[in-house]
Amino acid sequence: VVVTIRDVAREAGVGLGTASRALAHEPGVAATTRARVLAAAERLGYRRSPIAHAFSRRRTNTLEIIVPRFTRFYMEILRGVESALADTDYSVVIRTIERREARERVLAACCTRGRSDGVLFISILPPDDLVERLLGMGLPAVLIDGEHPQLTSIRADDEQAEMAVVRHCVELGHHQIALLDRAEDPFGPAVPSGRQRGFERAMAEAGLEISDGYVQVIPFGLEGGARGFERLAALPEPPTAVLTGADMQAMGVIEAARRHGWKVPEDLSVVGCHDIELAEHLGLTTVRVPVRDLGQLGAGLLLAAIGQSAAPPQRISLPAELVVRATCGPPTR
Amino acid sequence: VVVTIRDVAREAGVGLGTASRALAHEPGVAATTRARVLAAAERLGYRRSPIAHAFSRRRTNTLEIIVPRFTRFYMEILRGVESALADTDYSVVIRTIERREARERVLAACCTRGRSDGVLFISILPPDDLVERLLGMGLPAVLIDGEHPQLTSIRADDEQAEMAVVRHCVELGHHQIALLDRAEDPFGPAVPSGRQRGFERAMAEAGLEISDGYVQVIPFGLEGGARGFERLAALPEPPTAVLTGADMQAMGVIEAARRHGWKVPEDLSVVGCHDIELAEHLGLTTVRVPVRDLGQLGAGLLLAAIGQSAAPPQRISLPAELVVRATCGPPTR
DNA sequence: TTGTAGGCGTTATCAG
DNA sequence: CTGATAACGCCTACAA
Numbered sequence: 259v260v261v262t263i264r265d266v267a268r269e270a271g272v273g274l275g276t277a278s279r280a281l282a283h284e285p286g287v288a289a290t291t292r293a294r295v296l297a298a299a300e301r302l303g304y305r306r307s308p309i310a311h312a313f314s315r316r317r318t319n320t321l322e323i324i325v326p327r328f329t330r331f332y333m334e335i336l337r338g339v340e341s342a343l344a345d346t347d348y349s350v351v352i353r354t355i356e357r358r359e360a361r362e363r364v365l366a367a368c369c370t371r372g373r374s375d376g377v378l379f380i381s382i383l384p385p386d387d388l389v390e391r392l393l394g395m396g397l398p399a400v401l402i403d404g405e406h407p408q409l410t411s412i413r414a415d416d417e418q419a420e421m422a423v424v425r426h427c428v429e430l431g432h433h434q435i436a437l438l439d440r441a442e443d444p445f446g447p448a449v450p451s452g453r454q455r456g457f458e459r460a461m462a463e464a465g466l467e468i469s470d471g472y473v474q475v476i477p478f479g480l481e482g483g484a485r486g487f488e489r490l491a492a493l494p495e496p497p498t499a500v501l502t503g504a505d506m507q508a509m510g511v512i513e514a515a516r517r518h519g520w521k522v523p524e525d526l527s528v529v530g531c532h533d534i535e536l537a538e539h540l541g542l543t544t545v546r547v548p549v550r551d552l553g554q555l556g557a558g559l560l561l562a563a564i565g566q567s568a569a570p571p572q573r574i575s576l577p578a579e580l581v582v583r584a585t586c587g588p589p590t591r
Numbered sequence: 592v593v594v595t596i597r598d599v600a601r602e603a604g605v606g607l608g609t610a611s612r613a614l615a616h617e618p619g620v621a622a623t624t625r626a627r628v629l630a631a632a633e634r635l636g637y638r639r640s641p642i643a644h645a646f647s648r649r650r651t652n653t654l655e656i657i658v659p660r661f662t663r664f665y666m667e668i669l670r671g672v673e674s675a676l677a678d679t680d681y682s683v684v685i686r687t688i689e690r691r692e693a694r695e696r697v698l699a700a701c702c703t704r705g706r707s708d709g710v711l712f713i714s715i716l717p718p719d720d721l722v723e724r725l726l727g728m729g730l731p732a733v734l735i736d737g738e739h740p741q742l743t744s745i746r747a748d749d750e751q752a753e754m755a756v757v758r759h760c761v762e763l764g765h766h767q768i769a770l771l772d773r774a775e776d777p778f779g780p781a782v783p784s785g786r787q788r789g790f791e792r793a794m795a796e797a798g799l800e801i802s803d804g805y806v807q808v809i810p811f812g813l814e815g816g817a818r819g820f821e822r823l824a825a826l827p828e829p830p831t832a833v834l835t836g837a838d839m840q841a842m843g844v845i846e847a848a849r850r851h852g853w854k855v856p857e858d859l860s861v862v863g864c865h866d867i868e869l870a871e872h873l874g875l876t877t878v879r880v881p882v883r884d885l886g887q888l889g890a891g892l893l894l895a896a897i898g899q900s901a902a903p904p905q906r907i908s909l910p911a912e913l914v915v916r917a918t919c920g921p922p923t924r
Numbered sequence: 925t926t927g928t929a930g931g932c933g934t935t936a937t938c939a940g
Numbered sequence: 941c942t943g944a945t946a947a948c949g950c951c952t953a954c955a956a
């Protein structure tokens with residue numbers, strides 16, 4: 259029922275090897291022979307078996323991509339990945355880690371030899387033993403929106419960007435500035451983000467102190483933002499400006515603020531992060547992160563690493579810039 | 592360098608077949624023997640090769656999913672798919688069709704035997720010859736948000752939902768109602784959507800006529816909505832209510848309307864579709880589509896179809912309901 | 925330039 | 941219950 263390369267070879271009246279070479283467009287086959295093989299394949303409706311191919315070549319032509327969950331932010335990264343892969347014959351299998359319990363299992367599963375030719379971790383920090391195993395079996399991996407000493411990582415320069423944001427707020431006259439950050443890796447260890455470092459540095463430079471409860475890590479998304487706002491609003495001295503780790507968080511803050519009768523930006527200045535499509539339409543002051551480039555570059559680096567045996571890990575950081583729109587203004591308190 | 596099942600067998604002092612059976616947790620292996628094999632595998636750090644496994648079993652444990660592009664809507668479907676797959680060991684390779692030219696190529700590639708065990712088309716209508724090939728080689732496929740006579744398809748009941756929307760608008764007093772629809776399959780043939788049919792039926796029932804230019808197909812997203820609004824606004828008699836094919840389109844319409852100085856809902860009522868997370872926060876009147884269920888059910892059906900040889904195609908339609916919020920009101924013109 | 929003989933790691937078959 | 945042995949479909953040396 260299935261047409262194999264053997265059938266094609268017989269039909270074309272050539273040997274197995276010749277058929278294989280002809281079909282693979284390899285050099286070293288006479289033009290007429292090749293034409294004969296191709297014609298035979300066409301006639302028989304031959305299609306080579308991808309698994310057999312992968313099995314034999316010991317290469318799957320597949321990239322494994324691990325993201326925390328399907329959100330707008332990761333979609334944009336995936337688009338970048340895809341554009342990098344557009345002219346290759348690589349496929350992507352995408353895994354998400356929706357539940358914390360699944361983290362171990364998913365991560366372990368993806369690092370089996372033969373599953374894929376390379377792994378792309380997005381906003382996921384692989385534990386050290388995993389990295390060890392990856393390195394041990396020579397499976398290339400790159401980190402997007404994360405960092406690991408032994409893996410080439412690529413991320414936005416959150417630290418610089420956040421410093422620019424703080425400076426902007428200070429120039430507007432704010433003294434009470436809070437940061438509602440998102441977790442670097444929602445399912446991993448709580449490491450301080452670049453945003454947090456930038457925030458602290460810039461606040462120190464401005465001679466401002468960070469009040470208790472002004473730095474919090476909240477979940478991605480509208481809901482997280484809303485909860486963050488409520489915690490901030492309940493403080494004895496609520497901030498006059500709030501920086502966030504994602505545009506959707508910022509929007510959640512704004513929504514919740516409005517529900518509580520606060521006006522934005524009069525009563526509260528809000529800054530997002532990433533500059534998703536919606537941000538422009540809603541006039542959100544935010545940080546423009548080249549999200550798509552993150553994905554494209556990351557995939558490109560991974561592809562490159564698959565070629566060589568052992569490239570030294572690189573650390574790439576893409577500039578992010580402040581985009582001033584309408585959700586920030588001078589404080590009125 | 593790689594530990595094969597052969598090594599395990601030798602280490603455990605058993606035959607190849609026994610080792611295979613023990614590792615696969617198949618019955619018919621003495622408990623002590625199994626323990627010995629498992630221990631040997633553990634000791635050697637054996638991990639079975641997924642490709643070799645797939646090659647031998649002629650089953651990849653992989654589902655191929657084809658979506659037009661990465662957007663919020665498709666992400667939500669993907670989440671549903673994922674939840675259906677959570678307790679299986681199925682992986683998902685996702686393909687998008689960003690460019691129209693790629694359509695043919697991508698679709699052809701996904702329908703090779705051995706690539707996957709089943710295909711899930713989302714908002715993509717496979718051409719007849721493709722369906723023929725799929726059926727011919729016994730590769731199960733199901734359609735989400737689409738319909739094909741020979742494939743089991745699952746979709747929201749857009750027609751009923753849109754009729755409810757029209758009735759709602761009519762009750763509010765609207766006579767000039769327009770529909771900015773989205774394409775069923777952005778890269779495929781232009782078939783009239785269920786929305787369009789429901790729109791026409793309900794308008795006829797209400798004794799209203801549909802003016803020239805009141806039904807348009809516009810791209811997904813904010814930009815499409817904005818352009819749609821502009822075309823509608825340029826009409827000699829612009830509508831007082833606009834129904835759309837997606838929430839993001841509706842938001843695009845609202846943004847553009849505001850830019851032109853129209854107030855929503857006073858000057859223009861707007862209805863979205865899907866009820867994405869944002870819709871609630873922005874007070875958008877919309878149609879709630881069980882998007883996640885679409886994905887979950889679709890994946891479940893596909894999984895079921897993989898078991899049997901040839902199940903008859905089913906046609907499932909999930910109810911969608913009107914959600915009244917703040918972007919619809921009585922007309923003031 | 926072409927044909928042939930292994931080998932990739934598993935599972936399946938069929939005697940013992 | 942166990943152990944050889946034969947596929948699975950393709951690629952790749954190596955020999956002709």
